[in-house]
Amino acid sequence: MIPDRLYTKPFVLAFAANFFSGLAFALFLHLPGYLSDLGADETQIGVIFGLTAVASIAMRPFLGTAMDRYGRRPVILLGNIINITFILFYLTVSVLGPWVYVVRIGHGVAEAMLFSALFTYGTDVVPSSRRTEGLAMFGVSGLLPIAFAGIIGDIVLVVAGFRELFMLAAFFAFLTLAFSLPLPERKPAQQPGVVRRGFWAIARNRELLPIWWMIGMFSFALTAYFVFLRTYVDETGVGSVGLFFAVYAAVAIIERIFFGRVPQRFGEHHTLYVALIVFAAGFVVLATTSSTVGVALAGAMCGAGHGYAFPILTSMTVTRAPDADRGSAIAFFTSLFDVGLLVGGPILGAIIGARGYPAMFLFAGFAVFAGVLIFAVWDRSVMRPRAGVTSG
16 A cells, blocks of 8 residues: 555665665774774773763754754755864874864764754655554665675775775765655645654653663663774684674664564564564674684674664654654753763773773673663553553
């Protein structure tokens, strides 16, 4: 049926824009190696990545309000311009100093704008009857860059260097702008008598609080390998960044393409719990392995967990948030990835300095497992009144 059609022109354009945006950002998985070459240790790298998130978090209330009031398109286009500018500024970074932080903060602002606005746009163009499946497929545009960027970065750094890596990221940023320009404006229509509650009201929404908790713990754990896998590989010589993320993304993509209806068939909550436990177990493998095969297995397990967890949590957010405040809801949702980076970067970096990489990976896995237990109890208590009303 036409109303349930998933692969529309706006969906395809937004998919392409998000793919190239993700590719530009994902190349910076290799940035810790550059910072290490400049003399930064693990704790400093964690702080640099963590402080980058401050500007991104600070932007989210304005982004949510702007998207709900003025639309998604203006935020997407301005985010593209800022993104191109600050990626090119990496070419001017040659020493550790204040300028590194300026560039990282500007890049964080651009990432916040594009991540929030493009993903909100994706939720707008996906039919509600196929929301979890549609968001899972749209999310493939964010997973493919993880697979490609690790390998592309490895190749570029072998045959050239970080300068060429930054130039390639800028090229992908230009392609993001090219696919963003023809995007038509899309947002839920404002219903008569419905008042927008705003960013902070959505942040305090009782039914959304358990989701905020779980995505926060999920994001905290992601910091373990998105920030520190590069230096882990450099120090131990085990596996490679490209291998881990290629397997990670491949498993998640296959899962979504061929088994995308599993959450609908077996229930979103049941699928989410299994996915997050598998995700947490991947960190245990990383903590205990000393082989390339072990790194690949960890990538597969973390990718399998991510493949279901992210679209399910997103779908729950969109379903529970009022349509008029969807931009604010997605802005807050995506801000929690930066909160996870802000908190996780320094903490996990300090654990590496004190106890080493195995202890850090075990801590990240335990955080996810504990987060799942708390989420399960909290979400059930929050949603029970609604179930009682519905059944009555």
